[in-house]
Amino acid sequence: MGERSDWASLRERRMAEPGAAEAYDATQLAFELGRAIRELRERRGWSQAQLAKESGMTQSAVARFEAGGTVPTLPVLERLAAALDVSLSVSFEPRDAAA
Numbered sequence: 001m002g003e004r005s006d007w008a009s010l011r012e013r014r015m016a017e018p019g020a021a022e023a024y025d026a027t028q029l030a031f032e033l034g035r036a037i038r039e040l041r042e043r044r045g046w047s048q049a050q051l052a053k054e055s056g057m058t059q060s061a062v063a064r065f066e067a068g069g070t071v072p073t074l075p076v077l078e079r080l081a082a083a084l085d086v087s088l089s090v091s092f093e094p095r096d097a098a099a
Contacts, residue, residue: 031068033077038066040084054083 005013014020041051041062048062055062056079064070072080074090081088 026071027068030071033072034066034068037062037080037084040086041066044084051080051083055079 015024037051041048046054048066049059051057052059052062057076061070065072065076077088
């Protein structure tokens with residue numbers, strides 16, 4: 001039988017594969033954006049269907065976005081921000097040296 005791997009060593013090997021770090025970063029961004037929109041929606045007391053109606057999206061698209069399943073375009077983020085009556089701010093910040 002082959003050697004068994006623990007999660008940390010498996011993750012390390014996978015992250016060393018070409019494109020893995022970029023895919024991981026994109027997934028993290030999608031998750032964080034989705035979480036932020038969900039929190040804003042919940043503060044307003046809205047359902048996903050209400051946000052979808054106000055932003056010109058479908059409820060299933062809002063659900064996928066909130067779950068981190070998609071990385072939205074800037075126009076989609078602008079529509080969501082307008083529907084939630086918040087300003088959209090995009091910035092570039094230095095990466096952590098430890099990351």
